Amino acid sequence: MTNPMDLPSLNxxxxxxxxxxxxxxxxxxxxxWDNKWFAESKRFDGxxxxxxxxxxxxxxxxxGDSFWRVNFSRNDLICNENSCWIPVPRNLNVSSLVNTGVxxxxxxxxxxxxxxxxIPYVITTVKQEDSKSQKFIVNPNAGVDAKLVLxxxxxxxVTSNPDFAQVEVDRQVINLSRFSLFFxxxxxxxxxxxxxxxxxGFRQIRPFFSRRIGLENGVNIPxxxxxxxxxxxxxxxxxxxxxxxxxxxxxNDSSISEGQNFTVAAFQKQxxxxxxxxxxxxxxxxxxxxxxxxxxxxxxxxxxxxxxKWRGKAFWHQSFSNEGTKNDFANATWLxxxxxxxxxxxxxxxxxxxxxxxxxxxxxxxxxxMRKNESYKLSYYRFEPEINYKIFPKSKLINxxxxxxxxxxxxxxxxxxxxxFVSPSLVVNFQNSxxxxxxxNWFQTKLLYYTDVLGNANDTFNPGVYxxxxxxxxxxxxxxxxxxxxxxxxxxxxxxxxxxTLKTEISYRWQPRLILGLISTIDYITLPAVNSGxxxxxxxxxxxxxxxxxxxxxxxxxxxxxxxxxxxxxxNINARLQYRFRPMxxxxxxxxxxxxxxxxxxxxxxxxxxxxxxxx
Numbered sequence: 001m002t003n004p005m006d007l008p009s010l011n012x013x014x015x016x017x018x019x020x021x022x023x024x025x026x027x028x029x030x031x032x033w034d035n036k037w038f039a040e041s042k043r044f045d046g047x048x049x050x051x052x053x054x055x056x057x058x059x060x061x062x063x064g065d066s067f068w069r070v071n072f073s074r075n076d077l078i079c080n081e082n083s084c085w086i087p088v089p090r091n092l093n094v095s096s097l098v099n100t101g102v103x104x105x106x107x108x109x110x111x112x113x114x115x116x117x118x119i120p121y122v123i124t125t126v127k128q129e130d131s132k133s134q135k136f137i138v139n140p141n142a143g144v145d146a147k148l149v150l151x152x153x154x155x156x157x158v159t160s161n162p163d164f165a166q167v168e169v170d171r172q173v174i175n176l177s178r179f180s181l182f183f184x185x186x187x188x189x190x191x192x193x194x195x196x197x198x199x200x201g202f203r204q205i206r207p208f209f210s211r212r213i214g215l216e217n218g219v220n221i222p223x224x225x226x227x228x229x230x231x232x233x234x235x236x237x238x239x240x241x242x243x244x245x246x247x248x249x250x251x252n253d254s255s256i257s258e259g260q261n262f263t264v265a266a267f268q269k270q271x272x273x274x275x276x277x278x279x280x281x282x283x284x285x286x287x288x289x290x291x292x293x294x295x296x297x298x299x300x301x302x303x304x305x306x307x308x309k310w311r312g313k314a315f316w317h318q319s320f321s322n323e324g325t326k327n328d329f330a331n332a333t334w335l336x337x338x339x340x341x342x343x344x345x346x347x348x349x350x351x352x353x354x355x356x357x358x359x360x361x362x363x364x365x366x367x368x369x370m371r372k373n374e375s376y377k378l379s380y381y382r383f384e385p386e387i388n389y390k391i392f393p394k395s396k397l398i399n400x401x402x403x404x405x406x407x408x409x410x411x412x413x414x415x416x417x418x419x420x421f422v423s424p425s426l427v428v429n430f431q432n433s434x435x436x437x438x439x440x441n442w443f444q445t446k447l448l449y450y451t452d453v454l455g456n457a458n459d460t461f462n463p464g465v466y467x468x469x470x471x472x473x474x475x476x477x478x479x480x481x482x483x484x485x486x487x488x489x490x491x492x493x494x495x496x497x498x499x500x501t502l503k504t505e506i507s508y509r510w511q512p513r514l515i516l517g518l519i520s521t522i523d524y525i526t527l528p529a530v531n532s533g534x535x536x537x538x539x540x541x542x543x544x545x546x547x548x549x550x551x552x553x554x555x556x557x558x559x560x561x562x563x564x565x566x567x568x569x570x571x572n573i574n575a576r577l578q579y580r581f582r583p584m585x586x587x588x589x590x591x592x593x594x595x596x597x598x599x600x601x602x603x604x605x606x607x608x609x610x611x612x613x614x615x616x
Contacts, residue, residue, distance in 0.1 A: 012048040013512045014041040014554055036117075036583045036613065056109055057615070061152050062235060063111045069100040077480045089308075090340055098274065098308040115149035118614045119584075127605040145189065154231035154239075159189050162223055172565045172572075174521050174541050176494075178453055180363040185210045189226060196230055196240040196266050200280045200300055200315065201360070205330050205351060207296040207317050208282045209361040213244055213262050221257055222247045236270040245287070259287040262359060274304040284359050294358040295320040303335075311336045319356045327379075328354035330362070341392070347384035353377040353413075364410075369449035378448070379413040395431075402427040402437075417465065420444040433480055438473040445495065453495070454539060455567045459527060461495055468493025482509045497527035497536075517547040542566045555580045570602075571595040584613035 008018045016039050036058050041050040061068070072085040073094045082094050086101040124140045143161035150156055175181055182203065185194065190210040200207050214223045223246050230240040242264040249257040261284070268278040278300045285293040298317035303310060312335040319328040332349040351365055354377075367376045388404040403426050410418040420443070427437030445466045452460055470492015477484050486505040493499065501523050508516040523541040530537070542564065549559040560575040573593040580586050588609040594602040 008037055008039070008052060008054060010039045010041055010050050010052065011512075012041055012043050012050075014039065014050075015512075015551075036615070038583065056152070057115045057149065059152075061109065062232065063152050064108060066108050067102050067104045069097070070103045071100045092308050092338070096308050098304075098306060109152075111152060116615070117147040119145040119147070119611060120614075121145075121609060121611040123607060123609040125605055125607040127603065129603055150229075151231070154229070154233065157189065157226075157228040157230075159223075159226040162189055162226060171519075171545070172543060172563050172568065172570075174523060174543050174565070174567050175455070176453060176523070178451060179366070180361075182361060182363075183211065187214075189228070196238055196268065197242065197264055197280070199302075200266070200278065200298055201317060201330070202313075202332055202334070202347075202349065204362065204364055205317070205332060205349060206361040207280060207298050207357050208264055208359055212359045212361075214246060216249075216257055219249075219251065221249045224259075238268040240264070240266040258289070261285050261287055264359075273306050276302050278302065282357070282359050291322055293320075293322055294356060296357045296360065309338055317355070317357070319354070321356055321358075323356070326354055327352045328356055330355045341390045343388045345384070345386040347382070349380075349382035349384075351380055353379040367448060368451075371450045376449075380418060381411040381415070383407070383409045383411075397430060399429045399431045402429065417444070418446050430478075432478045434476055434478045436473075436475045438471065440469065441472055441490070441492065442469040443467070443493070454525070454541065459537065459539065466495045468495065470499070482511065483507070494525055495527075497525060499526075500524045513551050515547075515549040517545075517549075519543075519545040519547075540566070564597075566597055569596050571597065571599065582613070586611050 008016065010016055016037070018037070037052065037054040039050065039052045041048055070085075071088075071094075073088075074083045075081075076083065082088075084094060084099070086099050088094050088096055088099045092099065120142070121144070122140075122142045124138065127137045127139065129135065129137070141161070143159070145160075145162060146158045148156040148158070173181065185191065185198070187210070190197075194210070197208050198206070198210065214221050223244060226242070226244040228240070228242040230238075230242075232238050242262070244262045246257075246260050246262075248259045251257070263283040264280070266278065266280045268276045270276050280296070280298045280300075282296040283293065284295070296317055296319045298315060300313060300315040303312035303314075305311070312333070314331075314333045316331045317329060321328075330349075330351040332347070334345070334347045336345045337343060351362060353365055355362065355365065364380060364382075365377045367378060368374075369376065384407065386404065386406045388402060391401040391403075392399070393401065404424070406421075406423045406425070408419075408421040410420065412418050422442045423439045425437060425439035427435055429435045443466075447461055447463050447466070449463055450460045451463075470490055472488060472490040474486065474488035476486045484507050486503075488501075488503045490499070490501040501521065503521050504518070505520075506518045508514075510516075521541075521543040523539075525539045525541070527537040527539065529535060543566070544564045545562065547559070547561045549557065551557045556577075556579050558575070558577050560573070562574075563570070563572045565571075571594065573591070575591045577589040578586055586609075588607070588611075590607045590609070591605075592607075593604040596602060
């Protein structure tokens, strides 16, 4: 159950989508992964039919197995119903692997002959650094990836001079949290079997975060090579070994990023049916300075009961570096229970300020004193309980009523008060997939230093403990309709001032070709005057992100995404044309343009990329 499972899907128009079910499923699906398979569909009055052909070469499996565990699901958007071959309880996601049936083969699948995929690419970017400059920089490049199937369940990936340019832009948000935000990995090399490396720790305590490799402050750092061995050994073992080498890079300010080598080793051992025990070692070292290193070793236990009602995690991670810091560890426990009507969660975390995961993501321990221009690290505890209950009335209108209580409490090393958040809420889910709800949100924020929260050095907040609260209400319309929308309104306190926030999401589908979207966030913030007799400070932070996606055919698509973020002082335009001329082989043409809030051009570029998937 710990092995990632393939999830191919098809709509009545023959559009394919694939993903990975990771860690036993039940908590969603990763759709960033791609692989090679074939499908066709046919529509007729009153229904449709479909056929899928999935090559054994595209699937990781154990040779000699006479049967596989599978399930089939149909998502009927008209009546808002998921129909499964093997029934899945309402409290579990249809991706849950604890509810699968047996598919018996007439003849046992044989070991595949030598299986390899060579994926060369060529790319050319024409870039203009700023609107005043008439100088255009032409940057051609080429590289190759290779996938070698050593056994039907063990894969070796090799890349030389990989292209890690983003053909899909990151979605921006307004950040009022004081801490760094997490953006997911989208680069193809890191995606297959990514759960084996990325599932260690928790969302805010990650010993390994692949975006730390080849990316520095939004700049692509050249990668000389990368190798990754991943897959299964026998029935109960999964292993992963990754090594990547970056080159030296000189930034525009003449600072230099030294070439670094990254090694990640991980394993999982399935125990007690569906649970597993896992270990990871992350090593980062400068190429010509082996005494300058950073390492993290960790052990995780992942609990999943056979009926899917209990899930949990416990881990201990230890960091090592040439700096020789003490108490450099982090640990946590998490336990989750769910049934048809009730679910509850308990989470505990502790991160010591000496914990140093340079190739990970641990934003909470980092603080910055803007008056002294100094950075600090502080230990913390975190406690995060949650209780949910669902009431299923006999109603043709309402599906369920969901009251819940959630808390997120931080404490300092000496257990003194830190940040806290408590939120009782009530959500009503309708039969047509719409829902409406509201919550009372109580906040406590402790600032240790003068802090810039809004991204504006003129609006610093003084050290101290701030307590404030507010009400949030939202409505999500019927998502099955061609026109759907979401709206939420928050009104209440913000430190020693007031905040009103309006968030909207609008989408329109002209099936089967066009999708229009608009995401917007408006924060109106009022703060006390700096000096007695001055007027109150009024600040408005705005984010608008319209998008358009159009499919000319099943193989030719165009998408345009525009983002205006007043907090980041940036307007971004990203337009992408994609032509999939054969399975897993694409031609991309991407245009990107960036301006400040006064529409003064920052930079623009046009990129053409050709990628071909060649199978043996």
